[in-house]
Amino acid sequence: MTTLKELAKLLNISVSTVSKALNDSHEISATTKRRVNELAEKLNYKPNRIAQQLKSNTTKTIGVILPTVTNPFFAEVLHGIETNATKNKYDIIVCLSDESLTKEQRSLELLSNGSVDGFIIAVARESQVLEQTAHINTVINNKIPVLMFDRVVNEITCDKVVVDDFQSVFEATEYLIKTEQRKHILLVSNIEELSVGKLRIKGYQKSIEDANLKSNVLKLSKVDDVEKHIYNYLQDNPETDAIVSIDHITGIIAINMAKKTGKNIPKDISVIGFGYEHTQLLSSPKISIVHQKAYEIGEMSVKLLIDNLKSEDHKVKTIVVPSELKLGESTK
């Protein structure tokens, strides 16, 4: 590719003269402008994007900081972000925090230094657990817009796009109680330390209390043997007639384990998990799910951030993207 430098050398003039000529500066003579433009066209010169960005003082780039993309929720949100950023002629730079506070801090600091116009971020597990989020406030104080989605920090004032974690699990549990007359409902969770996990458990508990039932929460850590714990629980508590899983994996495992204890799904026991079409495809019978609108969350995040970037007097908003109870074959 032809560079400004090459044009300058070929024409035996300075790089800054070439640049000014291409930008039609009044400092440059008509003859020089003509010579420069003719050669630029002949050699198929294209202006360097970085140089243009430097000039406009915007990058038309959004920094996206995600804990991981191996979790299908974040993969699908990223799909929504990418598609809608492209539609709006923005690029994205993706950094993965890998659930680490240090890496999240590093990524924010790195990209704050002129690489992006704003950030879309879902906070790392470690940052949430340790309640360390000063690095995000630093970015906001430096007047770089930040939008948080899904894993948000209540104490930080910025745009937020969240799912209805409390309400969706409240409704799923209520469905099992009111429509299916279930009485012994187990909640299974491997994300109870996250803000979203806490809200989902609260939604379950509210629904259980409203119906005067007993709350049963099986908390599994990431390293736990999920299969064994669910299997043992079902063996020890044979009266269990429904399971609510609040993540993407334990619902399918609950179906497999319920089958293993000889229970018929959904005759003896109902299962509702979290997930997508893809999640349903992998389970047999097809799991009923709280369907999080991950793509829409990505779409909404881009829209709200660009609104903020373009507007002079942006008002901070929190948008709730409602989930949908999608019945499969694991409920009656």
Add this chain to the structure above:
Amino acid sequence: MTTLKELAKLLNISVSTVSKALNDSHEISATTKRRVNELAEKLNYKPNRIAQQLKSNTTKTIGVILPTVTNPFFAEVLHGIETNATKNKYDIIVCLSDESLTKEQRSLELLSNGSVDGFIIAVARESQVLEQTAHINTVINNKIPVLMFDRVVNEITCDKVVVDDFQSVFEATEYLIKTEQRKHILLVSNIEELSVGKLRIKGYQKSIEDANLKSNVLKLSKVDDVEKHIYNYLQDNPETDAIVSIDHITGIIAINMAKKTGKNIPKDISVIGFGYEHTQLLSSPKISIVHQKAYEIGEMSVKLLIDNLKSEDHKVKTIVVPSELKLGESTK
């Protein structure tokens, strides 16, 4: 954040003088240098990353073009790319082609214009099917290094990181024939139009031919009702005693369908799929898999691309990252 412009204004000198002073240029007087540096320190000025890039003529950024991250293989490769780019002090810009030729062309063109030093790419489904890959050659001809992984184009000369598609499926099939004495082995595929799919099918066929068995390939398109087709096949061909799936989903569905037809796994029928630990966790019994080293593919791709970026006389290489047959409970 303080900018060069602000420093210049406060000191009542030109931006270029401030810049030269900060870079210790011989053109600037010692007094001016001292004034500039003192103020820069006081206001916590940090040099603009874009300006620095423009100066060094490198971006320390790798463009990564992926078909999608909702496929767990690409999500895990991206994890490997991101982690190892960070280790080597490179950023990544991720663009998703969404399996579209046009979007892949646009992303390459956009980022070729000074945003990245090189590319890591897995070709979009549409580009492979239509055999349209001139846009990739254009980038290479413009002296921007390109590395292809997984979905590669044989006709293009560049670094490649591939898995042993032929060999891994050859060995998986051979395992079923020699160790388990299976005689009626079905291959299930929803990716037969991709380069990787073609190679995997060939590996299966070679192994089947070597043993004088009959080849049975069930090709499923993306939109097909995968469950129904596998279930019907098993009903119509009850002698089937093993299934090889060459993607991440149909193996688990095959297990579910085999169970539905009343078959015992692995007594009556064995199943080997493609995937990861995560894939195994979702199936019951746990699926035996050809374990693709996706993280290592990402790691190797970064390493090889950076080698190319740093070396004057880089020799084009193809690295094969071997897969591993990881037995679960769906084989004897």
